[in-house]
Amino acid sequence: MIEGAGFVDVEFGSPVDTFAGATGEDKARAFGTYGYVIQARKPSA
Amino acid sequence: MAADTPVDVDRLRNEIESTYQQVAERPDGSYHFHTGRRAMDHLGYPADLLDALPASAIDAFAGVANVFGPGLPEVGSRVVDVGSGAGTDTLIAARAVGTDGAAIGVDINEAMLERARAAAAATGMPHVGFRRGLAEELPVDDGWADLVISNGVLNLVPDKAAAYTEIHRALRPGGRLQVSDICVEAAVPDEAKQDVDLWTA
Numbered sequence: 001m002i003e004g005a006g007f008v009d010v011e012f013g014s015p016v017d018t019f020a021g022a023t024g025e026d027k028a029r030a031f032g033t034y035g036y037v038i039q040a041r042k043p044s045a
Numbered sequence: 046m047a048a049d050t051p052v053d054v055d056r057l058r059n060e061i062e063s064t065y066q067q068v069a070e071r072p073d074g075s076y077h078f079h080t081g082r083r084a085m086d087h088l089g090y091p092a093d094l095l096d097a098l099p100a101s102a103i104d105a106f107a108g109v110a111n112v113f114g115p116g117l118p119e120v121g122s123r124v125v126d127v128g129s130g131a132g133t134d135t136l137i138a139a140r141a142v143g144t145d146g147a148a149i150g151v152d153i154n155e156a157m158l159e160r161a162r163a164a165a166a167a168t169g170m171p172h173v174g175f176r177r178g179l180a181e182e183l184p185v186d187d188g189w190a191d192l193v194i195s196n197g198v199l200n201l202v203p204d205k206a207a208a209y210t211e212i213h214r215a216l217r218p219g220g221r222l223q224v225s226d227i228c229v230e231a232a233v234p235d236e237a238k239q240d241v242d243l244w245t246a
Contacts (some may be wrong), residue, residue: 001206001209002209002222003204004206004209005129005206005209005210005212005213006213007209007222008217012228013110013114013115014137016088016089016109016110016111017228018078018079018088018109018110019077019078019079020087021079021087021103022076022077022078022079023075023076023077024076024078026054026075026126029192031229031230032229032230033227033228034227034228034230035088035109035110035197035225035226035227036110036225036227036228037110037111037112037114037115037223037224037225038222038223038224038225038226039115039221039222040221040222040225041216041219041220041221041222042213042218042219042220042221042222043218043219044218044219045218
């Protein structure tokens with residue numbers, strides 16, 4: 001999807017256990033939900 | 046309804062707005078996600094970044110990862126924060142870019158915008174502002190931004206492809222996207238995709 005919008009060099013960082021200890025932890029666990037930092041670049045030309 | 050979106054878009058937007066209205070007005074309430082300083086500590090934001098901000102900017106923070114983990118914006122650069130919420134990440138960006146740069150936060154929630162503007166005023170930084178708008182229709186000129194950030198927002202946008210296309214439009218050639226978002230490892234059943242409560246969870 002990100003590349004489809006025209007971005008290049010798409011990179012995902014390490015997973016973050018965003019919901020650990022929160023009340024939404026069970027739902028997050030059920031779907032294997034983690035936070036990520038995603039980087040990408042718009043081509044120069 | 047946006048293409049391929051299995052829920053009613055208007056209902057979804059109303060539910061999201063309602064949830065984050067509550068966070069803006071009662072940040073210490075009970076939510077399915079961490080909020081405030083506890084959330085930012087949990088996600089690994091350095092304390093020195095947070096200590097430099099007004100408490101009002103931190104109290105209603107809601108995000109999914111430290112969007113500045115890969116690095117802060119460069120001095121003098123122009124940053125757009127999509128779904129800026131309480132303005133926490135926008136203000137961190139504004140402090141990093143300095144007065145030769147600029148930071149604009151965009152959000153649809155008036156209560157969050159009000160909170161963010163008050164926090165910005167408290168910092169005295171003249172180069173930060175907040176505008177009302179959707180991720181799919183950013184109130185920013187073509188190619189204005191050097192960097193677009195976002196934290197825990199694009200997963201809530203009904204038409205994600207349109208949002209990424211709009212971010213691409215707002216960036217200058219060579220500009221960068223640096224967003225925090227959630228991803229799921231397990232297949233999500235169709236009935237779950239139609240559950241607005243799960244979209245906002």
